[in-house]
Amino acid sequence: MRKILIVGATSAIAEQAARRFAADGDALFLVGRRADRLEAVADDLKVRGAHTTGTHVMDADDLAAHAPMLDAAEAALGGLDTVLVAYGTLPDQAACAAEPATAVAAWHTNAVSQIALLTDVANRFERQGHGLIAAISSVAGDRGRASNYVYGSAKAGLNAFLDGLRHRLFGSGVQVLTIRPGMVDTPMTAEFDKGPLFASPEKVGGDIHKAIGKRRAVCYTPGFWWLIMTVIQSLPRAVFHRTQL
Amino acid sequence: MPDSAHASWGRYPASRPAAVTRATDRHRAVPEAATPVLAYGNGRSYGDSCLNNGGTLVETRGLDRFIAFDPTTGVLDCEAGVLLAEILALAVPQGWFLPVTPGTQYVTVGGAIANDVHGKNHHVAGTFGRHVHELELRRTDGDCLHCSRQLNADWFAATVGGLGLTGLVTRARIGLRRIEGPYMDVDTRRFDDLDTFLKLSAAADADHEYTVAWTDCTARGRAVGRGWFMQANHKPALGQKPDPRRRGAPAFPFTTPVSMINRATLRPLNTLYFHRRWRSAWRDTQHYQPYFYPLDGIRHWNRAYGPTGFLQYQCVVPHTDARASITELLERIAAAGAGSFLSVLKVFGDVPSPGLMSFPRPGVTLALDFPNRGRPTFELLDALDGVVMAAGGAVYPAKDARMSGAAFRQYFPEWRRFSAYVDPGVSSSFWRRVMEEAQ
Numbered sequence: 001m002r003k004i005l006i007v008g009a010t011s012a013i014a015e016q017a018a019r020r021f022a023a024d025g026d027a028l029f030l031v032g033r034r035a036d037r038l039e040a041v042a043d044d045l046k047v048r049g050a051h052t053t054g055t056h057v058m059d060a061d062d063l064a065a066h067a068p069m070l071d072a073a074e075a076a077l078g079g080l081d082t083v084l085v086a087y088g089t090l091p092d093q094a095a096c097a098a099e100p101a102t103a104v105a106a107w108h109t110n111a112v113s114q115i116a117l118l119t120d121v122a123n124r125f126e127r128q129g130h131g132l133i134a135a136i137s138s139v140a141g142d143r144g145r146a147s148n149y150v151y152g153s154a155k156a157g158l159n160a161f162l163d164g165l166r167h168r169l170f171g172s173g174v175q176v177l178t179i180r181p182g183m184v185d186t187p188m189t190a191e192f193d194k195g196p197l198f199a200s201p202e203k204v205g206g207d208i209h210k211a212i213g214k215r216r217a218v219c220y221t222p223g224f225w226w227l228i229m230t231v232i233q234s235l236p237r238a239v240f241h242r243t244q245l
Numbered sequence: 246m247p248d249s250a251h252a253s254w255g256r257y258p259a260s261r262p263a264a265v266t267r268a269t270d271r272h273r274a275v276p277e278a279a280t281p282v283l284a285y286g287n288g289r290s291y292g293d294s295c296l297n298n299g300g301t302l303v304e305t306r307g308l309d310r311f312i313a314f315d316p317t318t319g320v321l322d323c324e325a326g327v328l329l330a331e332i333l334a335l336a337v338p339q340g341w342f343l344p345v346t347p348g349t350q351y352v353t354v355g356g357a358i359a360n361d362v363h364g365k366n367h368h369v370a371g372t373f374g375r376h377v378h379e380l381e382l383r384r385t386d387g388d389c390l391h392c393s394r395q396l397n398a399d400w401f402a403a404t405v406g407g408l409g410l411t412g413l414v415t416r417a418r419i420g421l422r423r424i425e426g427p428y429m430d431v432d433t434r435r436f437d438d439l440d441t442f443l444k445l446s447a448a449a450d451a452d453h454e455y456t457v458a459w460t461d462c463t464a465r466g467r468a469v470g471r472g473w474f475m476q477a478n479h480k481p482a483l484g485q486k487p488d489p490r491r492r493g494a495p496a497f498p499f500t501t502p503v504s505m506i507n508r509a510t511l512r513p514l515n516t517l518y519f520h521r522r523w524r525s526a527w528r529d530t531q532h533y534q535p536y537f538y539p540l541d542g543i544r545h546w547n548r549a550y551g552p553t554g555f556l557q558y559q560c561v562v563p564h565t566d567a568r569a570s571i572t573e574l575l576e577r578i579a580a581a582g583a584g585s586f587l588s589v590l591k592v593f594g595d596v597p598s599p600g601l602m603s604f605p606r607p608g609v610t611l612a613l614d615f616p617n618r619g620r621p622t623f624e625l626l627d628a629l630d631g632v633v634m635a636a637g638g639a640v641y642p643a644k645d646a647r648m649s650g651a652a653f654r655q656y657f658p659e660w661r662r663f664s665a666y667v668d669p670g671v672s673s674s675f676w677r678r679v680m681e682e683a684q
Contacts, residue, residue, distance in 0.1 A: 012269075036272045040324075044310035047335065185268060 001028040001051050003077040005070075007060060007088025010037045012186035016205025017084065017212075022050035029054040029073040029080075032087075047195065052077070060087050061109055063116045068118060079128070082212065083121050085114060085135040090188045096150035103150045110154035115161055124166055125174040134177040134212055135162055139197065139220065141180070142229040145245045166217060178218045179208055182225040251302055255291040255546055256554030256616050257646055258620040260298040260674055267309035273325050276303055276449060281672035282385065284409045286353035288361065291557040292646030294408050300672055305355055308415060311335065319421035320378065325355030325414045330541075332421075335539035337533070338488065340480065341421040344376035350538050355414040360643040361406035361603040364537075365477075368594030372605050374405035375596065376420045385670030386413040394599070403666035404573040406600025408642060410676055413591035425621075426485030428669070429536045434526035437570055439470030439575075446592040448483035449476040457591045462575060462584035462613055463515045469575050471519060472590065480530060489532065490517045496544035504551040504616035506585050514586050540587075550616050555585075556646055558626055559604075559612035561593060567609040570636040574611060575631055581625045583600045585614035601659040601666075604641045612644070620655070623647055642675060653679040 004021055009030035010148030016104035021028060022045040030045075032038045036055050042053040054076035058065045073081055091106035118135060125131030140148055151231050159178060166176035183189060185198045192198075199222050220226040232245065248261045266276040268284075275282060280303035285295055285302040295538075315321075319341045321332065329343055330350035336342065349363040361374040363410070370376070379393040382404055390412075392401035404411045432453075436442050442458055449456045453476040460472035540546055547555070551576040562570040571590070578584045582668035588611070615622050630652050633640060639656035640648050654660050 037270055039312050040271065040312075043312050047311035047314045187267070190267070 002082050003029075003080050004084065005031070005073045005077075005080050006086060007031045007058075007069075008085065008136075009055075010034065010041055011088075012084050013181065013204050014084065014086035014183060015207070015237040016201045017086075017208040018050075018205075019048055020043055020206060020209035022046075022048040025049055025051050027051040027053075029056065029077055031058050031060075031069055031073075031225060032158055033059050044129070047214060048194045053168075059228040060113045060117065060183045066113075066120055068116045070124065074124075080124070081130065082132045083125075083134065084208070085133075085137055088112065088136065088138075088188075091151055093146075093148045093150060096221050104153070105114060106150050106155045107154045107157075111161075118165065122169060122174065122176075126169060126172050130173040132175040132177065132212060132215065134179060134208065136179045136208070137156075137162070137237065139180050139182050139225045139229050143233050144202040145232075146154075147245060173244065175217075177211055177216055177217050178227065179211065179221065180218065180229075181221050182228070251285055251296070252288065253292055253295050253646070254289050255557055255617075255644075255646060257556060258293055258296070258298075258660050258674070260293065260296040260297055262297050263299050264301040265304060266301060267307050268326070268413065268415070268670070271308055271310075274387050275300075275383050275413045275670070277508055277678060278303075278670075281670055282413075283671060284355060284359070284413050285672045286326060286356035287351050289349055289352045291357065292642070293678065294360070294642050294645070294676075295356075296674040297672065298674045302479070303413060305353060305413070308355075312416060314339075315561070316341070316423040319423060320418060321421055322416065324416050325358070325380075326353050328353055328482070329357065331532075333417075336421055337424070337427050339428075342424040342533070343372040344420060344422045345370050346537055347373075348538065349541055353415050353543060354410070356507045358405055358414055358417060359409040361525060361598060361605070362542050362643070363554065363593070363605045364455040364682045365591065367596070367605055368420075368450045368456065368592065369454055369596070371594070371596030371601055372406075372598045374599040374603065377405065378418040378420055379598075381415045381521060382402060382412045382415040384668050386668075388412075398671075400666060402599060402601050403663055404600075406598065406603035407663065407666070408602065408673065408675065410673065412668045412671060424479045424645035425482035426480060426532050427488050427590070428480040428485055429477045429531050429533055430480050431475060431531050431536060432526070432528050433475050434666075435472075435522075436449045437471050438467060438473050441574060441591060442470055442472065442474060443568065443592070445474045446477075449474070450592065450594070452478075452527050452624055454478050457560055457589060459518070460575070460588045460590045460611075461515045461519045462578050462588040463512045463582075464519075465579045468534055469572055469579070470590070472588075473519075477531075477536065479533075484595070492546050494542050497546050497548045500548040501551050504553070505549040506555075506616050506617075508613070511582065511586075518586060533611040550614070553617040553619070555617050556615045556626065557612065557644040558615060558629060559610060559644045560629065560633045561604070561606055561608045561610040561641075562606040562633060562636040563606075566636060566654060569636070570632055571611055573632050575610050577625065577628055578613070583615050583618075583622065586617070594677065601663045602642075602657050604639060604643070606639065608638060611642075611653045642679075645675070648679065650679045650682050 010032040011035035038055040096103040131134045138155040160179045211219035281298045282301045283297035304324040308324035316339045346364045357373045361372045382390045386485045421510040455477040458474045
């Protein structure tokens, strides 16, 4: 039985991953912004076999709320061995381009608050000498593109942060997993026309569950995104700038 | 262009909603929409009762959370977008089974309630709605009603079998049935005519929970109604084997350019299936999956009917003159060279259905598919309606895409009382069609 904290537990991807943890009989501590939705997810996971489920209401943008939340999670589960950071927003790129404050707010949620939270978690895990930190980043962080570079750059910052954290914690017994999903059919992408590249939250949640089980370092999900992003990253600028990506 | 992502299972008629929204949080009101809304579950209704051409579809599969399950009593509380397959995956390993199941497990709980579905155990268990202890109904005006046979009983009766028209069902509490394992004891025997079917059924219903027959819809004259009768019970603990690992089902890969079920294939395949074994009776043990859901073994099997889709027809005729009525229906189908391989006969019991608009009622029911060949198919189905109306029977709205408003109102005499419960913000292609010329 693992003791797993999920921050952003009502997100569609996190919920699907959590169902698999529940089926494994893990103990889960769920954090999100809305109490009634958290309760609905927690009840479901309990029925699906979770050993225990605790919930905690928190807005991750409020950095001062992180430490008390981690204390509560450790107290509720009697320690932690896995943390999945799954929250995030997909800002409107046009609004971010027009208004600096919007761009900064997107960065605050998708990069700054995550760096704050992950630093605290990393220090706790380093002290206890074991643990697995998984964070949901995005393929958007692999190269800044006109269509969503504010979101993408925040994820790029997160990627580099996680790479460095993994480097720092090498040999300490603490694992760091960067999850890079492609486009996923969730409420976050409700406004998009869904093409064949869109994956279901079930698929991505299942891949996350597997990657955590295998203690991998980086997980593209679905796997074909690794190839797509390798191609996009290797495009010469002269070509790249003529694309509509 | 029609919307293939939100088609019905028969893939007829073509339809295009003006908008599609999702319900993912049961605590929230029905999503606001500019046009009348209709809940769309897993799209397994055959005809147009799950379609809303020009209106708004509210996808309910996002409401897929369990709320509570008590493994000592078998009472399950869940959101309405949960699939019956998901309930089975949860409950069977804990010794519980669906109290009533239709021929596919890929329907939502909300859909099972809205169509008050039935199964091979109708003669003992009645319809699905009888096992719903309570449901939550959200109206488009923001009201949220808790309905049971005691609480808001009139709303409960209107919503069970109410085709999704009374509002959005967001959660339900259901009583499951105890089982000792996933296996079934199945008795299969060949019968040569309709009289034998009726005799076999009458004899089997007392000590078998599940009875159903496949019938050869191409047989005529003395052989009319011939087929295979299957009677089954859940297997007791003794003789249970471990649950096999489930594998993914293969898919029918593409829509064939013409229907695979056609004049050239229909008769030989039905005849072959009737004579598929030398032995005329045997007994075996089957896992519940192939027993209850043989068609779920091939995903997208509806593609085999080609681009024009198919129409399913299910009717029930009262016991009085059932033999004559079913004979006439089968004769007309065989004479037209229509039908399919999947023709089913079943005797409904007299357990009362809980919904104002529930389809099951005492009598004999016949269900079969028709590849959509255009006018001849529709003329045949109208002729079948003539037989069913004269017999005082009914046709199942969940499977219908073409019955006339007059026929509907004769089959469902409570329609006027029911229409008072229809949410003014909800509508469906089916409802607009059958209400067109009603006053």
